[in-house]
Amino acid sequence: MSATELVTQSRERESSQLKKPELLAPAGNLEKLQFAVRYGADAVYIGGQQYGLRAKAGNFSFEDMAQGVEFAKAHGAKVYVAANIIAHNEDLSGVKDYFKTLQKIGVDAVIVADPAIIELGREAAPDLDMHISTQASITNWKAIQFWAKEGIPRVVLAREVSLEEIKEIKRHVDIEVEAFIHGAMCISYSGRCVLSNHMTARDANRGGCAQSCRWHYELYGDERISQDGIPFTMSAKDLSMVEHIPLMIKAGVDSLKIEGRMKSIHYIATVCNVYRQVIDSYCADPQNFKLREEWIDEIWKAAQRSLSTGFYFGDPTAQDQLFGKPEQLPRYDFAALVLDYDPTTQVATLQQRNNFGVGDEVEFFGPDFHRFKQKVTQIWDEDNLPIDRAPHPMMTVKMKVEQPVKPFDMMRKRK
Amino acid sequence: MKTKPELLVTAKDLEEMGRLLDAGADAFSIGHQRYGLRVAGDFELPQIEEAVKLAHQRQAKVYVSVNALFHNDVIKLLPDYLKQLEQIGVDAIVFGDPGVLMTVWEIDSKLRLHWNTETTSTNYETVNYWAKKGASRAIVARELSLDNVLKIKAKTNIEIQAQVHGMTCIFHSARRLVRNYMQHINEEGRTDLEAGLYLKETKREESHHPIYEDMNGTHIMSSEDICMLEHLPAFIDGNVDSLKIEGLFKTTAYLEQVVRIYREAIDTYCADPEKFQTKLNDWLHVIHSIQPAERRLGTGFYFKEQIY
Structure with a gap:
């Protein structure tokens, strides 16, 4: 290879590293979908009436879904439908019909976690793309190679993956990688927690999560260890990568995901708006990019909890959790x-x-x-x-x- | 005469394994926390080799847990580890991460594969999916009704393993949640399996959830121990292939007794179902007498309705 070719290749690599990622936002209903798109989302993910994990989110009827898809298309945005429950036998019978309808409506992809749903969905709707949900807790490149072999075009990474690990993952796989940048997080490996099932008989992996991790517990050894007024709890601060988007882009993440199908219009509009600014501003001129105070200021106006960077820079510590009384953030x-x-x-x-x-x-x-x-x-x-x-x-x-x-x-x- | 299911138990070391073999176990679940989740004790490769020798002399089997959620650093070690396990002659590996499957294919390993993701193994389609990928056994989630376990067995051609005794893991985080909390309250102390820590839900005085940390993060266990002894006939008549006793947080003496009782119960039922009923109360009496006071016995989710 000649020197010029090498240079060209390295330039190409540089520019491909700076491929503008998709900004993916949650939408609990049709109106939220419209706000998300108007405020900068390149794609939205929604839940239908079945197979999603947010039983209490508004969720879309097929009619709303069709309207949402039409609106998104008109604005150059995509719509993904979450069907990421871990199914029990009795959930299987309707999957094929559901996927047929999703394909007819023209959604861009379905987010799934259970291979049962992949198999049945694929039979019914062979042309419908499927993304593997964070519920599958994908933490390494080899697992992604498996899903690539299965014809999956995109995986959502587990929240436990660091930025360094993402870089290594991207060196080994050629399908799209989606990662969370903002919002509330499971403190457990997603899909590997049945606290809610045990505490309340509500199945966490089918949308019934009672957030028992954020409840109060007493910790005992030979005697009580937890202290009065500071019960043991497992409440993660919310994720925010607003200050580190260039690193996410440079690591090669293809889709930057915001959590929160239960969140308000104000939240979605505010958060999408900020990340749209950050991504556009960085990609337009990476060398001279500067983080603006007003972005961070704006993000805090939508914050529901204190913010943290999760696992991206290493294992979270006590500072990444919430203890004691609920915080009084301006709302x-x-x-x-x-x-x-x-x-x-x-x-x-x-x-x-x-x-x-x-x-x-x-x-x-x-x-x-x-x-x-x-x-x-x-x-x-x-x-x-x-x-x-x-x-x-x-x-x-x-x-x-x-x-x-x-x-x-x-x-x-x-x- | 009915077909006997395998009686599978965890073992924390070779000594315990020997005693549980004597008590009547057919198979053992062992491993090392670098590769497996919530193993009862760490077996390095030389110990695994010993374990396989010991078991095979007595026609018993050894399954090695390789079911961690792997990050890039450990996934690199897998080809070597799996090759060595195959060479040692383990009877199967237990996996959850599809990265393990990829590795098995890449090194062209002939290891038998048991699929176990614990909480997400909940329907027959999924079991059949992993069967198509080469799994010869699926371990079903503990959050299933007995009816659903039997339905899965009826709708799949591979072996099904279900837990019949002991505690279950109900939460796994990669974070060090106990250490973090202790730091927050300026306390110091051990947080490992042997530290004997547990959680009480503030509003439920009787709750008792063991909690510990290891290389894989933080694990919280169920407040009650499953005991399905009186329902063994349903598992056996439903052709469930392997019945597991979980030994985590239990003494060898306790496990010995429990394995002995399940052994006798399985043998008795398969030979003479009526006799099983006459002896059941005696067996249950023994189990209740050795059961630690803080650990209620129950039937888990086998007969519990869940909503969502």
Whole structure:
């Protein structure tokens, strides 16, 4: 090989290393799907009425799913459906019909954990791609080679894998690798915990998880070890890789995944928005990339717990867990959605999503990351009559805004 | 005469293995924590070789656990390890990670394969999937009803192994959760298997979950011990191939008695089902008399409804 060829090859490698990864977001229902896509997700994952692990998430009817797929396609985004339960005998009979319908609806892939579902699903819907879920706890490249041989185009890594391990994995496999970058985490190996089954007879691996890991326990040896007021518990801080996205991209992760099909619209929009900024900004100019304070500031507005980097930089310690009383993080509500804006009067038309009124401190933000804070000074109802508060869900309100806003911008308010 | 299932028990060392052979065990589950999950004691290769010799002299079998969730560093050691296990002549390896299967194929190993992912082995389609990949036995999850265990057996052509006695693992984390907690409260102490630590759920005074750490992270065990002695006929009539007694956290003396009783129970039922019923109470009486006070005996999920 000539020197020029070598250089070209190494350049290609460099640029291929910088392949822009997919930003994958959760969507508990059709509206959340639309927000996720508008706020920057390249792909969303959703649950149907069966075989998913979030029995309590809104979940999609086939009709909603079809609408979601149509919306996503129109915006150049993909839709994956989670069917990642660990099935028992009685769950098997409907799998084929379910997959046939998913294929007809045109979803881009199904996320699965149980080979039974792979086998039955494949028989029914041979053209439907399947991704192996994090529930399968894939922690090494050889396991991924197995799934590649089985015709699987993508695996979701276990949360226990480090960045160094991901690099090694990527050197050994040629299928896509998806990894979590943000959200709540199982503190156990996913799929290898039946605490909930034992504590509450709810099957964790079929969507019934009661989060018994976050309960309080007393630790005993010969005598009690745990102390009053500080019970033993196994509550992981939430994952956030917002400060380390360049490392994830350089490691070659193909899809960066945000957890949270149960999370609010405010959460999804805020988190997608930030990661969209980070990924785009880094990929546009890796050399001059700088982490911006406002991204981190923004991420914390959606935080439900303290944040940690999980296993990416080595084994988590006591600092990556939560002990004692619940934290008091500032929490924000989705107060209103911008429907329209009149630049001449500087009045925005809003749809109320949570109670707000004159005197409240609010903040506007939108998919372009334009943000500003202001005090609510004047609001009017639909008949242009001045009002003090907007108490009714979904009511249309007009409001004087200090900077221009656009439809689909959001207004948040501290709880 | 009914077909006798295999009576399988864990062993923590060679000495215990010898005594459990005398007590009537047909097969042993052993291994090393570098490769296997929650082994009763660590067997290095020379000990595994001894174990195989000892067992084979007595027509018993040795299965070696290679069922850890492997990270890249250990997956590299597998080709060598598996070659050596094959050379030693172990009767099967127990695996969960498909990386093990890939390795077996790559080195063209003739090792027999038992599939065991514990919590995620819950239906016959999945068992048949791994059978197609070469598994000759599947170990079923403990979170299954007895009906479902028997249904799996009826719908598959490979061997099925189910646990009939002892505790079960209910949680496995790669994190050092006990060490982390102790650090948080400024305590020091051992966290290994022998440390004898356990958890009580704050709202359930009677709960007693052993917890320990090893190379694979943190393990939490069930609060009760399964005891399916009186239901052995259902397993035997359902053609379950192997019945396992889990010896983790049990003394050799306890295991000896339990193995002896299950041995006698299996032999009795297969020869004369009626006699099994007449002797059952005596056996149960003995088990209850040696059962540690803090460990309730129960039937696990075999007769328990779960919701989700």
